[in-house]
Amino acid sequence: MSTTAIDVHAGHHHPKGVWPWIMRWVTTTNHKDIGTLYLTFSLVMLFVGGALAWVIRAELWEPGMQFVQPHVFNQMTTVHALVMVFAAIMPAFAGFANWMIPMLIGAPDMALPRLNNWSFWLLPFATGLLILTFFLPGGAPAAGWTMYPPLVLQQGASLPFSIFAVHLLGLSSIMASINIIVTIMNMRAPGMSLMKMPMFCWTWLITAYLIIIAMPVLAGAVTMLLTDQFFGTSFFSAAGGGDPVMYQHIFWFFGHPEVYIIILPAFGIISQVIPAFSRKPLFGYAAMVYATAAIAFLSLIVWAHHMFTVGMPLGGQLFFMLSTMLIAIPTGVKVFNWTATMWRGSLTFETPMLFALGFLFMFTIGGFSGLMLAIAPADFQYHDSYFVVAHFHYVLVPGALFGAFAGAYYWLPKWTGVMYDEKLGRWHFWLSTIFVNLTFFPQHFLGLAGMPRRIPDYAVQFADFNMMSSIGAFGFGAAQLLFVWIVIKAVRGKGEKAADKPWEGAEGLEWTVPSPAPHHTFDTPPVIK
Amino acid sequence: MKRHRELTFKLALMCVGMFGFGFALVPLYDVFCEITGLGGRTAGEAQQVTENVDYDRTVRVEFVGSLASGAPWEFRPTQSHMIVHPGKLYETHYFARNLTGRPLVGQATPSVSPGIAAKHFKKVHCFCFTQQEFEPHEGREMQVLFMVDPDLPEHIDTVTLGYTFFALDQRS
Ligand SMILES: [Cu+2]
Numbered sequence: 001m002s003t004t005a006i007d008v009h010a011g012h013h014h015p016k017g018v019w020p021w022i023m024r025w026v027t028t029t030n031h032k033d034i035g036t037l038y039l040t041f042s043l044v045m046l047f048v049g050g051a052l053a054w055v056i057r058a059e060l061w062e063p064g065m066q067f068v069q070p071h072v073f074n075q076m077t078t079v080h081a082l083v084m085v086f087a088a089i090m091p092a093f094a095g096f097a098n099w100m101i102p103m104l105i106g107a108p109d110m111a112l113p114r115l116n117n118w119s120f121w122l123l124p125f126a127t128g129l130l131i132l133t134f135f136l137p138g139g140a141p142a143a144g145w146t147m148y149p150p151l152v153l154q155q156g157a158s159l160p161f162s163i164f165a166v167h168l169l170g171l172s173s174i175m176a177s178i179n180i181i182v183t184i185m186n187m188r189a190p191g192m193s194l195m196k197m198p199m200f201c202w203t204w205l206i207t208a209y210l211i212i213i214a215m216p217v218l219a220g221a222v223t224m225l226l227t228d229q230f231f232g233t234s235f236f237s238a239a240g241g242g243d244p245v246m247y248q249h250i251f252w253f254f255g256h257p258e259v260y261i262i263i264l265p266a267f268g269i270i271s272q273v274i275p276a277f278s279r280k281p282l283f284g285y286a287a288m289v290y291a292t293a294a295i296a297f298l299s300l301i302v303w304a305h306h307m308f309t310v311g312m313p314l315g316g317q318l319f320f321m322l323s324t325m326l327i328a329i330p331t332g333v334k335v336f337n338w339t340a341t342m343w344r345g346s347l348t349f350e351t352p353m354l355f356a357l358g359f360l361f362m363f364t365i366g367g368f369s370g371l372m373l374a375i376a377p378a379d380f381q382y383h384d385s386y387f388v389v390a391h392f393h394y395v396l397v398p399g400a401l402f403g404a405f406a407g408a409y410y411w412l413p414k415w416t417g418v419m420y421d422e423k424l425g426r427w428h429f430w431l432s433t434i435f436v437n438l439t440f441f442p443q444h445f446l447g448l449a450g451m452p453r454r455i456p457d458y459a460v461q462f463a464d465f466n467m468m469s470s471i472g473a474f475g476f477g478a479a480q481l482l483f484v485w486i487v488i489k490a491v492r493g494k495g496e497k498a499a500d501k502p503w504e505g506a507e508g509l510e511w512t513v514p515s516p517a518p519h520h521t522f523d524t525p526p527v528i529k
Numbered sequence: 530m531k532r533h534r535e536l537t538f539k540l541a542l543m544c545v546g547m548f549g550f551g552f553a554l555v556p557l558y559d560v561f562c563e564i565t566g567l568g569g570r571t572a573g574e575a576q577q578v579t580e581n582v583d584y585d586r587t588v589r590v591e592f593v594g595s596l597a598s599g600a601p602w603e604f605r606p607t608q609s610h611m612i613v614h615p616g617k618l619y620e621t622h623y624f625a626r627n628l629t630g631r632p633l634v635g636q637a638t639p640s641v642s643p644g645i646a647a648k649h650f651k652k653v654h655c656f657c658f659t660q661q662e663f664e665p666h667e668g669r670e671m672q673v674l675f676m677v678d679p680d681l682p683e684h685i686d687t688v689t690l691g692y693t694f695f696a697l698d699q700r701s
Contacts, residue, residue, distance in 0.1 A: 178540045220551025246558045311644040
């Protein structure tokens with residue numbers, strides 16, 4: 001059992017009784033505790049969002065109306081997206097940031113621990129507000145997660161609730177971002193220059209800036225929706241001189257950076273995992289940093305590729321098409337560098353590496369379909385079809401989510417002090433990989449054949465691929481229960497005891513502290529050579 | 530600690546600035562649309578034109594009318610389309626009827642698609658320039674005088690003029 005740190009604090013970190021136990025978690029300002037809260041919350045939300053996806057896939061099992069009314073179906077797609085983006089994936093990476101960034105840079109905690117507590121505890125309330133709308137007259141938001149007016153303004157009682165929920169979720173991620181930037185800028189151990197930081201810190205630093213730039217713009221857009229509906233303004237109402245298309249511009253000014261807010265931390269995790277299991281340092285570290293910054297910058301000027309079909313001058317279409325394609329260059333640099341890291345490395349394929357490799361292959365598939373969508377004339381065919389659904393699920397599920405799984409398996413021994421069950425971990429990987437492809441690959445064909453997204457019923461020629469996709473979705477969801485079981489086992493200490501550095505090829509300060517990491521680490525800063 | 534506070538303050542300021550930027554996009558978008566004609570916006574007042582007819586070219590102009598949701602009107606174009614020569618002045622009408630038993634004031638907002646055609650679509654007279662007063666159950670035709678500019682890009686052979694009609698006290 002690890003050192004004195006835990007014993008010394010045993011009194012106030014493991015209190016007796018239910019109420020003190022609750023209050024310990026409610027009032028904690030410890031970065032590891034808050035990281036755990038974030039990760040647990042996001043895992044729960046993964047299943048909430050997953051349950052909604054199951055309803056969607058059950059309804060699409062065969063043509064015709066099966067289980068839910070179209071209006072309920074629309075609520076499912078809308079809330080599934082909002083929950084997965086704002087309550088599952090983003091908090092998951094915030095959890096990684098909280099747990100790992102102080103340990104990666106040799107800091108004792110996050111710079112602003114109280115703000116940290118607050119930014120987490122906003123989340124359950126914001127998400128609760130969103131989910132409670134299911135019980136309102138008219139149900140939950142049903143106009144799509146993009147909340148386009150005028151449709152969204154017709155959705156009934158849920159509108160102000162969903163807007164406040166978005167406000168709170170945005171506020172939470174903004175506060176977390178401020179905290180991360182201040183921590184990284186001010187609290188690195190002596191000798192840890194920016195260009196010596198682990199890649200995960202770099203990707204999160206850049207992500208945090210993107211959040212600060214993009215999230216307030218979303219807050220502004222939904223605030224305008226609110227005032228249009230309740231205070232007589234006409235930002236998006238043509239009747240009063242506004243323009244609904246302007247909402248799309250403002251929304252996607254946020255929306256495109258948002259996709260990089262989701263994926264960049266996953267890039268960071270992959271950049272930690274691949275070198276560890278290749279037993280080689282990351283190839284082209286500086287290039288990786290610059291590529292990440294370039295992606296972030298470009299993400300701010302490409303938003304209108306989501307709206308080629310609203311009608312744009314040729315010059316506008318060309319600009320947004322070419323700038324979007326430009327992103328493939330820094331992204332290509334990253335994929336190249338990960339591959340080059342493995343080149344002639346002595347590879348082993350433990351679960352974190354499997355997920356990292358899965359990420360590498362399948363994220364790239366999503367990247368390529370993104371390039372196809374970037375071609376403005378072709379986009380008129382793909383727009384709002386299942387091809388788009390296939391594209392963004394490839395970058396989000398075997399992309400971002402697999403990145404999170406890679407990180408979870410990689411650092412689980414450090415968090416829990418025991419090795420997770422390697423055999424089950426591999427099962428989890430292979431089942432997830434098979435089912436995720438079964439779910440989303442056929443959707444490419446559906447989209448190319450003309451099946452529109454956001455519909456509860458479809459023409460019979462789409463039946464076979466839809467059934468395949470539904471089978472995949474049920475299997476993928478069930479496979480995630482395996483992950484929960486693996487985590488519970490590790491948390492309960494069932495497993496081989498983990499060494500301080502359980503991965504032979506891993507580098508970094510987090511492996512210099514005991515496993516499990518004591519409640520307080522690096523109270524005296526480490527020396528960086 | 531002081532370093533933390535300074536940086537936190539700067540970052541918070543950046544957030545506030547970006548929140549403001551979202552709102553600044555509204556006037557920026559208007560200016561942008563006026564310059565480019567993006568969004569199908571047409572001038573809100575009568576435009577001066579000189580006839581300079583291009584008899585070698587025809588353009589199909591289609592008319593659509595729609596109602597703001599819940600507006601108590603009947604509203605439609607009197608003809609579905611016209612074949613016009615660029616540079617020549619034409620006249621068409623839209624019909625509106627007040628379906629209620631009380632006087633109503635309505636106004637129409639025009640839009641032209643494709644958006645690129647908007648600045649080449651000149652309205653010399655339009656019922657959309659002014660508010661339209663209707664007695665209970667009154668119905669009448671309202672005039673539009675328009676010209677398609679000869680500068681209309683070559684590849685455009687169809688232009689759609691649409692109006693959304695709404696009651697003035699009803700700003701949805
Ligand atoms: Cu985008």
